[in-house]
Amino acid sequence: MDYAAVVGVEIFYAVAVLVLISAGLAVIFGMMRVINLAHGEFLTLGGYAAIVSHQAGVNIYLAMLVVAPLVVAVFGVLVERLIIRWLYGRLINTMLATWGLSLAMMGAMTMIFGNTTTGIATPIAGFTFGRYQLSGYNLFVILMAIVVAVGLYLALKTTRAGLIARGAMQNAEMTSAFGYSPSRVYLITFAAGSALAGLAGGVMAPLVGLNPASGANYIAKAFITVIAGGASVVSGALASAGLFGVISQTFTLLTTPAVGEIALLVVAIILLRLLPTGITGRFFKGRV
């Protein structure tokens, strides 16, 4: 019984991590049809922002939940203005340019922080559950993932900004005919996606040893979660994160973490082969 509960939490945790790390990418891809291959480095940047500001004396929650998203959002604005906006509508070119950005950021962070691993302690202590030890911070991550998913859904579905964003996604020309500048909508969307990436990076920072190449650990998972999810931002990410999280965690518990990750990637390939437009291209069509 206890064991089942622990396994359940572990699986929920795996799903939550996927939701968190892919939310920013899902917003940017779903709204703008832009694939940001530097997403992993955006997360890493968020992690560094959290760690550095915490070491400078900022409260850890403030560092993770406010400083990290802000820093990455500002950086995202710069990236959108300098690189992305020139390449709208050219999907492959955006992928290539952001891949270049990913390498450049990785190199820049190596020059700034050195090729070493840094980290901070988790702010929440573990507790015992029956005969097992559970990490309190994992529950916090699950909570954050729920907050992000619900918040994103409400923002897109109920607010005026969300309505405009969805409108621009469906028909950019019509939106601009109504007097909303698509360029501004895209800028804000990209900044919002970057902020989510920064938040995820900040929240993940205490869990992983952070080094300039950490982004590579996230990017593949975030990437396939979003692509396999399809065009709908929230329901797509939730559906594929649920599927992949359960699979990878099950294989991880049965064998080793490496096998878990490989299983996740293999399932992703099979899924994309069967549903080339992603899960929401086939099921839950037209949802947010």
Add this chain to the structure above:
Amino acid sequence: MFARDVLPALIIGVPAMFVLPMLFDAYTLTVLTAYALLALSLGFIWGFAGILCFGQAAFFGLGAYSFAIAALNMGSAWGPFFIAILVPAVFAAVFGALLFYGRLSDVYLAVVTLVMTLILFKFMNSSAGEIYKLGDARLGGYNGIPGFETLTIPWDPGEYLYDESLFYFAFGLLVLVYILLRVLLKMPFGRALVGIRENEQRAELMGYDIRLMKTIAFSIGAAIAGLAGCLFANWAEIVTPALFSLGQSAEIIIWVIVGGAGTLLGPVVGAAILGYTKFLLGQQSLIDNTFVLGVILILAVLLLPQGIFPSLVRLWHWLLARLPSAAPLRRRSGRSRRDKDV
């Protein structure tokens, strides 16, 4: 065909083979040649068949690993040489059939090829220990496989190919592959491939089986990448999972995009120049190598989306057209694929 395609390659290639070792270190030249061959493989499938593979490093690594594993098991190196070409080709044929018969394209193709590379990378990285053994070869996880037999002169098993002789061998192969690809592109198959690149639907309506043709092209590209991997393994005398890494895949794409997709010579030149730049940058520690590569890729995409080589060619034509005496040049008609989506 001979005068236009084979002869120029020989006229430039053969003297270059003998001049280059006088100017540069043969050891460096050998690895640059392997890189050039690798760039050529992606340049072929991307520039001429329109397949943007984000995981060409997978075939490179697969070639190198197949060579190392086969060499350890067979004790000689010439059998493994062919195995290193065959294994990636067969793998790509099966994998490509899975993709192209499912009509995956653009982003999805890019994602799936990227993911496949990651799977191989993760697997090879976690393959330390006794259970991961193929015959006599232990996969060795993160440390890779050292200590396999390398290529020898075929009629003299005691005489290893290394340094200059390995370079001559590699460069000869590069020229040979280049010529074969030029000839292939002039044949009906190559012509149809370019047709598919330009307009997939039209080619299909004209009766070409684009799924089969793409699969074959993908497999040819993988065979060349495998050959490059085999040469790399002979040069480095060790194979490690880093061959499969994302960084390696990115580098191949950078070579091709900087050199110019849509040409065969562009990627070769791009790989040689950028490979050498990387080598030079590796000798200092002020600026990070990855940073420079990334910036080059961003700038290339933003400023020279057609690549340096085609841009130079266009500049040349533009200058010619400006000269009053020059006869009006026939502009290449039609939009190329690169205008469309790259």
